[in-house]
Amino acid sequence: MKSYAIIGGGFTGISVLAQLLDQPDSKHISITLFDTPEKLAVGTAFAEDVRTNLLNRPVNTMYFREQGDFGVWLEKTISSKPLALDAFIPRSHFGQFLCYQLRQCQQLAAQRGIRLRIVPQRVVDLLPQDQLFQIVTGEGGNGHYNRCFLCLGTTTCHDPYGLINQAGYYDTVWPVNRIEINNNESVAIIGSRLSAHDAAIALASRCRKIYFISRKGMLPRKVSGYQNIIPQVFTQMEIKRLSATYGKITIAQLFRLLRQEFAANNCSLSQFIQHSDPGITAMSILLALNNNISYAWRQLNEQQKQRFILRWQARWQQLRIPIASPNAQKVEELFACGQLEHLHGNIVIKPQAKGFKISIPGSVSVLVDKVINASGISSSPENYPLVHRLMQQGIAAAHPFGGLKICSDSLCLLNTEGIVVPGIKCIGQLTIGEYYAVGNIDVLHSQARLAVESRWHDTYSKMACVGE
Ligand SMILES: Cc1cc2nc3c(=O)[nH]c(=O)nc-3n(C[C@H](O)[C@H](O)[C@H](O)COP(=O)(O)OP(=O)(O)OC[C@H]3O[C@@H](n4cnc5c(N)ncnc54)[C@H](O)[C@@H]3O)c2cc1C
Known part of the structure; x- marks a missing residue:
């Protein structure tokens, strides 16, 4: 029997849990999920807080297992009046949905006789011992595991101006x-x-x-809604074709594809970049491309990635991550009245x-x-205490474009020499260097599936992941 540890129980951690339970051989595994009680299921983004904290996507674009499941659950559980599926609603509602999903996972595990343990503690260390890992929490050793998923989520740079410990x-x-x-x-x-x-x-x-x-x-920029778009030009197949034809992919080629994708949807990429109001179609195209943009990033060489970061990174984030129009309007009013x-x-x-x-x-x-x-999310692995420990032990290495070095085909951790570390996979924000567009549930959902379904390495192996 293999024992799995999932460290971090936000959207990503419980997506991994759900995927593990769905595996045909799941009867022969035991699973332990670690997170603090207040963060369990909801993570950082979807915890209980003020109701003005809105999801940045409408109801019908948020999901856990499959498109539409959040809306169906909301209608049954929370909504007393007919629900507008295109509404931007409080983030805590999605958190409540994730708590429900975690309860479903617990029930499913019980029905199938799978041992699922939830440990309400923070993991402080992960120590390789023979072919296993010992997990240490703030309260001491907490078992040995064959395989471990790092789903540590987002963190912030806590002290950009050196003010920590100052009153106020x-x-x-x-x-x-x-x-x-x-x-x-x-x-x-x-x-x-x-x-x-x-x-x-x-x-x-x-x-x-x-x-x-x-x-x-x-x-x-503000977004007032989304429409359903199916990518026609900026597809993984087309990117693969470019790569096969030219031997390499450039940023210029990708922008050309993006321009064609916009044109196929009767939209202009240059207008989108220049105008302060991006328009619903343009934002919907980018939402639909989350997984493909991440795929395209993985096909670029280091030099092209560097070029994108220097020229586009800040601008792209501003273009790509809009604010829901009800909140944009409130902020405009605060500016207008001088508050x-x-x-x-x-x-x-x-x-x-x-x-x-x-x-x-x-x-x-x-x-x-x-x-x-509120300086935003950090991509530096040093800001995660557990990852800092792994780096000190030499079993994790910083990626030049943020987060940790991983094998892109299986999400296995790589050490400083590019050698696959047996038994550890990493998902979410810490894969930003390799996956780029990780701040959305689409890529996290795909990663959770890939991490569970792709092969594991039980011994150290030199980049054996590629193409397997
Ligand atoms: C404020 C905010 C709003 C967002 N809104 C949206 C949105 O509307 N739509 C959307 O698609 N995306 C949104 N995102 C992007 C979001 O990051 C992802 O959608 C998703 O919630 C990330 O999930 P996660 O599990 O990877 O990370 P997190 O939610 O950060 O969860 C990681 C979990 O790991 C735990 N953890 C960390 N270290 C340890 C440790 N050592 N031991 C045990 N547990 C540990 C943490 O306690 C946390 O619960 C938002 C992000 C933020 C920050």
Whole structure:
């Protein structure tokens, strides 16, 4: 009997669990899932919090096992009136759906006689011993396992301005409802993307003045809905064909394909890039391409990837990750009435006897009572304490484009020498260097399936993953 450990029980961890239970030989395995009680099933994104934290995609585009399952569950469980499937609803509803999915997995395991244990603890170490791994949690050793899935999810850089331990500094924006603020206080939110918007909307009725502070001054664009699009040109088959014809894929070739995909849907890529309102069709094309963009990234060579990062990375994120229109409208109103301001440039934040001084070269300084870090998701493996331990032991290596080195065909971990580490697969944000577009449920869902169905390595092997 093989024993599996899943470390991290957010969307990705429980997707792996569901896939494992569906395997024909699942009767012969035991599964242990590790996560803290407050994060179990909901992870970081979908935990209980203020109701103004909205999903960035409408109901009909969110799912767990298959398209449409979230909407069906919502209609049966939560909604008292007819449900608009194209509505942007609170993220916590999707969290409740994931809790339901976890209960379903527990029932299924019990029915099939599969041993499923949930350990409500954080894993602090993973120690290779012979052909097994010993898992150590904050409370001590917690068993030996043959195989392990790292589903550690997203993390943030907690201290971009060196303010940790200062009174009035919040190192993360989640959950927003724990942030203490008074009506006459002012707050600076580090960042100007989606999490910063969530915080501003949630705090607006509770404070006097809000500042977004960012280096580049970019704001996300708004999206008012999505339509169902099936990729016609930017397909994995077409990308494979290009690769076979030219021997390599370039960024220019991929943009050409993207332009053709837009044209096939009566849309213009250049208008999409230039205009502040991206339009429903354009955003729907990009949503439909999540898995294909990740695939295309894996076909680029290092030089082309580097070129994309330097030229497009920041802009692409702004284009690709929009804010739901109900919240975009609230933020526009806050800007219009002057309660919200955006300060950008090379900002310096200095703690004062009371509060913080925010200075921007060539502009006046402002004083604020509180500072909240909403600087976004980090792709540095060093920001994950467990991964830091694995790197110290030499069983994990940083990927040059973020996250960890993995074998793209099986998601097995690679060590510093490119050798497959037996028994460990990695899924989600930590695969960003290899998979690029990992901040959406489509790619995570595909990865969970691939991780469960692709082969395992029980001994160290040099890149044996490729093409197997
Ligand atoms: C605020 C926010 C909103 C988002 N909204 C959307 C959306 O609307 N639609 C969408 O498609 N995507 C959204 N995303 C993208 C999102 O990241 C993914 O869709 C998905 O939720 C990520 O799931 P995950 O399980 O990989 O990560 P997470 O949700 O981060 O879960 C990882 C889990 O691992 C646990 N963990 C970490 N380290 C350890 C350890 N050492 N021991 C035990 N457990 C550990 C954590 O406690 C956590 O529960 C959002 C992301 C964020 C951050």
